[in-house]
Amino acid sequence: MPEKRPxxxxxxxxxxxxxxxxxxxxxxxxxxxxxxxPFLEGDLFHPPENRAAMAAGRPLDDAMRGPWLDRLAQALTAYRETGCVLSCSALKRAYRDRLRQAGPLLFLHLALDPQTARARVGTRSGHYMPATLVESQFAALEPPAADEAALVLDATASRDALVQAALSRLAAGRR
Structure with a gap:
């Protein structure tokens, strides 16, 4: 169980x-x-049938994502007192709203172009998501709106620069 903060x-x-x-x-x-x-890897919350569909090159539809999003919201609820960092595509506002059922959240959107995403996914090994599904993700993507608690970060920046940018913006209380 997570450790409570003061x-x-x-x-x-x-x-x-x-x-x-x-x-x-x-x-x-x-x-x-x-x-x-604690860091929670959102991909681990996918049911086996979702992973199998993606591995076969079939994009997930809203009905397939529903139970996964509910599992993620439950996990976020469990960390209400202690905090956590969760990875989740959260491509559509409706998906983010479903996660917000767990209470207030801050979304950090790692933005990049389709060509870079395809190249990265194409060189990744040991993951069920093929590069052929990248286009479907961009087609579904609804970047966070101005009224959402979200920060946009350049995903092409170095790993260290990304973390520093996020920490700086979090410390400044920018939402």
Whole structure:
């Protein structure tokens, strides 16, 4: 079970979002370590049938994503007092709203272009998501709107620069 923070300390729950290949897992793990918060790999919450569909080159539809998003919201709820960093594509506002059922969240959108995403996914090994599905993710992507608690970061920046940018913006309280 997560360790509780003092009542005076805020326990952020951060969702690192973006298309496949933007670096959610790598960045999320590094950010979690920097903030001393647990990192939750959203891909591990997918049911086997979702992983099989993606491995076969079939994009997930809203019905397939629903149970996965509900599992993620439950995980976020479990970390309400202690905070966490979660990776999740959160491509559509409706998906982000579903996650927000767990309470206030901050989304960090790792933005990059389709060509870079395809190249990154194409060189990745040991992951069920093929590069052929990158286009479907960009087609579904609804970047966070101005009224959402979200920060946009350049996913092509170095890993260290990304973490520093996120930490600076979090410290400044920019939402």
């Amino acid at each position: 009542a005076t300390e805020r326990a952020p729950r951060i969702v690192v979002m973006g298309v496949s290949g933007c670096g959610k897992s790598t960045f999320g793990a590094r950010l979690g370590a920097a903030l001393r918060l």
